[in-house]
Amino acid sequence: MNWNINFDSEIKEPIFNQEETGILIDLGATKATNELVLPMVSFILKHAPIKIVIQKEANSSGATVYISTADRYNFLIKNGYGMGYVGTGSRGLETLLETLNINENDIKKIFDSSIKFVQFEFK
Numbered sequence: 001m002n003w004n005i006n007f008d009s010e011i012k013e014p015i016f017n018q019e020e021t022g023i024l025i026d027l028g029a030t031k032a033t034n035e036l037v038l039p040m041v042s043f044i045l046k047h048a049p050i051k052i053v054i055q056k057e058a059n060s061s062g063a064t065v066y067i068s069t070a071d072r073y074n075f076l077i078k079n080g081y082g083m084g085y086v087g088t089g090s091r092g093l094e095t096l097l098e099t100l101n102i103n104e105n106d107i108k109k110i111f112d113s114s115i116k117f118v119q120f121e122f123k
Helices: 030-046 088-099 104-111
Strands: 003-008 023-025 050-056 062-069 074-082 117-122
Touching: 003 104, 023 030, 030 074, 030 088, 062 088, 074 088, 088 104
Parallel strands: 023 074
Antiparallel strands: 003 117, 050 062, 050 117, 062 074
16 A cells, blocks of 8 residues: 655644544553554545544643544544653554554654654555
8 A cells, every 4th residue: 555654853734633433432452442542544545535633742741643534524532642762552553653654764753753754655
């Protein structure tokens, strides 16, 4: 798959807000989050173009994931992932990105503590 990817050291505006969310996933644990989210990947990919934004939370290692499809399916994943460190949350996020067939070198950048915002687009 050919993904257009942008990394930034600044937090940006999310692509949608919680009120616009169709599916909110807030399980508070990486393993539980991936048990729910990973089986949905094939559904998400069928509804391309897709925009995925991963944003590090201010003053924490947590990461919020926004997924928006062409059909306006908006998924908001909170409290299940982390970024900017080597640990369970980042590895869970890494697993999600691998499932989406994102390049391994791009995935490794989520472990960089200076990265606060990542946007993936697949058309």
